[in-house]
Amino acid sequence: xxxxIWYKIILCVVVFAVSLGIAAYMTWxxxxxxxxxxxxxxxxxxxPFGLLQxxxxxxxxxxxxxxxxxxxxxxxxxxxxxxxMLTACMTGAVIPWGSGLTINGTTYPMQITDLNIGLLYLxxxxxxxxxxxxxxxxxxxxxxxxxxxxxASSQMISYEVAMGLAIIALVMVTGTLSLKEISExxxxxxxxIVYQPLxxxxxxxxxxxxxxxxxxxxxxCESELVGGYHTEYSSMKLGFFLFAEYINMFISSAVMATLxxxxxxxxxxxxxxxxxxxxxxxxxxxxFGKIIIxxxxxxxxxxxxxxxxxxxxxxxxxxxxxxxxxxxxFITGIVMWMMGKLN
Amino acid sequence: MSLTNRIKVVTKREMTLxxxxxxxxxxxxxxxxxxxxxxxxxxxxxxxEQREFAPVYRGQHVLKRDDAGxxxxxxxxxxxxxxxxxxxxxxxxERKKGEENLYREEKYASIYEINMLRCIFCGLCEEAxxxxxxxxxxxxxxxxxxxxxxxxxxxxxxxxxSNPIDISKRQTASxxxxxxxxxxxxxxxxxxxKPLKKSSH
Numbered sequence: 148x149x150x151x152i153w154y155k156i157i158l159c160v161v162v163f164a165v166s167l168g169i170a171a172y173m174t175w176x177x178x179x180x181x182x183x184x185x186x187x188x189x190x191x192x193x194x195p196f197g198l199l200q201x202x203x204x205x206x207x208x209x210x211x212x213x214x215x216x217x218x219x220x221x222x223x224x225x226x227x228x229x230x231x232m233l234t235a236c237m238t239g240a241v242i243p244w245g246s247g248l249t250i251n252g253t254t255y256p257m258q259i260t261d262l263n264i265g266l267l268y269l270x271x272x273x274x275x276x277x278x279x280x281x282x283x284x285x286x287x288x289x290x291x292x293x294x295x296x297x298x299a300s301s302q303m304i305s306y307e308v309a310m311g312l313a314i315i316a317l318v319m320v321t322g323t324l325s326l327k328e329i330s331e332x333x334x335x336x337x338x339x340i341v342y343q344p345l346x347x348x349x350x351x352x353x354x355x356x357x358x359x360x361x362x363x364x365x366x367x368c369e370s371e372l373v374g375g376y377h378t379e380y381s382s383m384k385l386g387f388f389l390f391a392e393y394i395n396m397f398i399s400s401a402v403m404a405t406l407x408x409x410x411x412x413x414x415x416x417x418x419x420x421x422x423x424x425x426x427x428x429x430x431x432x433x434x435f436g437k438i439i440i441x442x443x444x445x446x447x448x449x450x451x452x453x454x455x456x457x458x459x460x461x462x463x464x465x466x467x468x469x470x471x472x473x474x475x476x477f478i479t480g481i482v483m484w485m486m487g488k489l490n
Numbered sequence: 491m492s493l494t495n496r497i498k499v500v501t502k503r504e505m506t507l508x509x510x511x512x513x514x515x516x517x518x519x520x521x522x523x524x525x526x527x528x529x530x531x532x533x534x535x536x537x538x539e540q541r542e543f544a545p546v547y548r549g550q551h552v553l554k555r556d557d558a559g560x561x562x563x564x565x566x567x568x569x570x571x572x573x574x575x576x577x578x579x580x581x582x583x584e585r586k587k588g589e590e591n592l593y594r595e596e597k598y599a600s601i602y603e604i605n606m607l608r609c610i611f612c613g614l615c616e617e618a619x620x621x622x623x624x625x626x627x628x629x630x631x632x633x634x635x636x637x638x639x640x641x642x643x644x645x646x647x648x649x650x651x652s653n654p655i656d657i658s659k660r661q662t663a664s665x666x667x668x669x670x671x672x673x674x675x676x677x678x679x680x681x682x683x684k685p686l687k688k689s690s691h
Contacts, residue, residue, distance in 0.1 A: 184523045188533045451523040452516065 154255050162239045162259060170393035171201040173442060177393075180446045208386035216379050220286040227283025228380065228387035234276040235391040238398040241265035243327045245411050245431040246334075249423050257411075257427060258327055265326040266314060269402060270307070273357060276395065277303040280366065283388070284376035295375025298457065299366030302356055305464040306363075310353035312472035313346045316479040317406060330410030338409040345475045347407045349468055351444075354399040356464070359392060361449035365457060400441035401434075408437055545659050548611045548626040551604055551647055552655045556594050559651040562623035565599035569615035569624055577608035578615060594621075602647060606631045606640045616660065622669065625657040 175190065175197065182189025190197030215224055245257035262268050277300050284296020320342045321329050333339060340347050356363040367375030374380075377388045404410060411430040421429065455463065508514050534541050543549075554562050565582035583600035585593045592598075615624050634640055649655045668674075 182531075184526050186526055186529050186531050188531055188535065191535070447520060447523065451519045 150250075151255065154250075155259065158257070158259055159240075162244070163236060166236065166239050166394055166397055167390075169397050169438075170390055171205070173393045173397065174204060174389075175200045176442070177446050177449075180443065181450050184447070184450045205386070208383050211382040211385075213382040213384070214379075216288055218288045219379065220288070223282050223286035224379075225384070227279050227281075227286060228384045228391070229279075230282060231276055231279025231391045232387045232394075234272050234279060235394040235398065237272045238269055238395075239401075241268055241326050242398070242401050242405060243330050243410060244434060245427040246330075248427055256327065257431065261325060261327045264324045266318065266324040266329075266406075269326075270311060270314070273395075273399075274303070274307050276391075279391070280376045280388075283380070287376075287379035289379050291373045291378045292376050295366045295372045295378065298372075299359060299376055302359070302363060302365060302460060302464075305461060306353040306356035306468070309349055309464060309468035309472045310357065312469065312476060313343075313349040313353065314406075316346045316472070316476045317343050317350075319476070319479050319483065326405055326410075330405055330412065333409040334412045334416075338407065338412075340407045343407065343475075343479070345471065345478075347403075349472050349475065350407070351403060352463075352468060354403060355445070355448065356460075358395045358399055358445075360396065360445055362452040362455050363460060364449075364454060365460060396442060396445050397438065400438045400445065403441055404434060404437035410434065543628045547628045547659075548613045550606075550627055550629040550631045551609075551615070551642075552625050552627050552657065553602065553644070553648040554623055554625060554657065555649060555651055555654070558591065558594075560590070560592055560594040561598055561648060562594055562621045563599050563602065564595045564597050564621055564623075565602070566597075566620065568618040568620065572614040572618035573609075574612060574614060575608045575610045577605045577610075579603050579605075599644070602644050604642050604647060606642055607637060620669075622661070625655075625660050627655055627657060628659065629655075 178200070179189040179197070181187075190200040193199040193203045215221060240259040241262050243256065243258040243261070247254045247256045249255075280299045280303075281296050284292040284299070287293070317339060318324060320339065321332055323329060323332075329339070355361075359366050365375075366372075367377065372378070377385055380388060411434040413430065413433040416426065416430065419426070419429075556562050565580050567580060567582075570576075570578040570580060579601070580599045580603070581601040582597050585596050585598055611626060613626050616626055631640075631642075
């Protein structure tokens with residue numbers, strides 16, 4: 148077999164393992180950050196600083212009794228979390244993790260596949276994630292699950308519109324849908340946040356809503372809906388739902404870093420005097436640094452803001468973010484026309 | 491007139507633009523939560539570290555022995571009388587020949603029970619005791635599965651002769667001085683009592 152295939156397979160496995168590993172440690176990070184923000188200690192029993200806590204949680208999840216409601220649609224019930232997990236894991240494929248590794252004189256990109264419609268792929272896969280929740284919630288045959296699933300799907304669909312429009316303005320600036328090219332452009336010029344501050348604001352709000360994170364965690368609000376769409380789930384199927392949320396968070400952090408904050412590039416990277424593989428690895432480190440900052444913001448917001456009411460959520464999505472996103476497209480177009488960049 | 495000057499008149503009005511944007515308020519909230527990162531946690535990680543007890547802490551009781559190892563308690567019942575929760579019961583017995591090394595005086599408590607569920611740890615028993623026999627210590631009463639286990643008998647209350655329990659925190663110099671003061675009735679013993687006046691008829 149060709150080396151390139153082996154390289155891709157290894158890259159696939161590494162990306163998969165890293166996103167699972169990071170998601171696992173995000174559960175630890177979430178609890179620790181929540182604790183620190185509330186003047187508590189947080190998990191500290193399993194290992195130093197509670198670092199083995201995700202492992203213990205995983206074991207716990209696997210050991211729990213598996214319950215499938217007798218009146219549920221059994222196959223759909225099982226399909227729901229699998230689908231949610233699958234879509235969460237699929238998104239990592241188009242994200243460029245570094246500029247490229249040079250092995251035996253050939254440069255291989257640190258990206259599983261460089262689709263020329265990478266952004267569209269991302270949007271498509273992310274919007275497919277809602278089916279996992281919908282199927283799971285519907286198949287549970289439980290009113291709380293159904294209401295949670297209903298909320299989740301309407302929320303995700305509403306905010307996808309504004310998110311897509313925010314990305315359109317970005318695509319107008321970059322002129323490409325390939326994430327690799329967007330990253331490279333930000334190496335040559337400034338980070339896209341400079342050109343699209345409003346677009347980024349809309350995007351990050353929509354990312355919060357898409358990942359069902361607070362203040363948009365209505366689908367699983369415990370106080371009203373027991374557990375929302377995963378009320379009837381137990382054992383590792385529940386684990387999949389919770390885990391996929393963290394993977395989604397990791398991926399949307401990576402997407403935000405790629406689209407608006409220069410991707411794997413970092414300031415003065417070409418003045419450092421290192422080149423080739425070392426530079427690429429350093430870029431990956433910086434990229435993960437950016438991702439971790441975004442993850443921290445996700446958690447920081449969660450432990451600050453209370454949950455939106457349902458009508459407030461819909462108002463914000465359709466009456467505020469959508470007009471703002473459209474205005475952003477117009478402003479971007481006018482500014483580009485005035486600077487003579489349209490042709 | 492206002493007593494505290496903290497009255498805040500609330501009116502229902504339209505929100506200003508800055509308030510409608512939410513962002514100033516959100517950023518303010520996030521600044522508050524962020525500032526908590528640098529604050530010290532008040533948590534005491536219990537099994538690893540233990541909270542420091544106050545020097546006057548009143549915990550599980552102890553029945554002391556004297557220097558020779560004999561029980562000080564004479565079953566006078568003053569502690570049971572003083573107890574506001576009626577947690578103390580006792581039965582007295584007479585010391586037999588050959589038991590001088592076990593009990594300090596001629597009478598002793600054959601049964602001495604404190605119901606730890608009733609006890610309010612006020613320390614009045616210790617104050618009432620003329621023989622310096624009962625003291626509250628800085629030990630906490632262990633929890634149990636049944637109520638019966640919470641009635642502590644002599645087996646749990648009397649200190650072991652080889653391992654005396656330190657009560658110096660409770661029996662300070664001023665306490666000892668107070669105990670010697672015969673002005674107070676409860677410090678008087680039989681010897682201190684004045685002979686009764688003979689009545690005229």
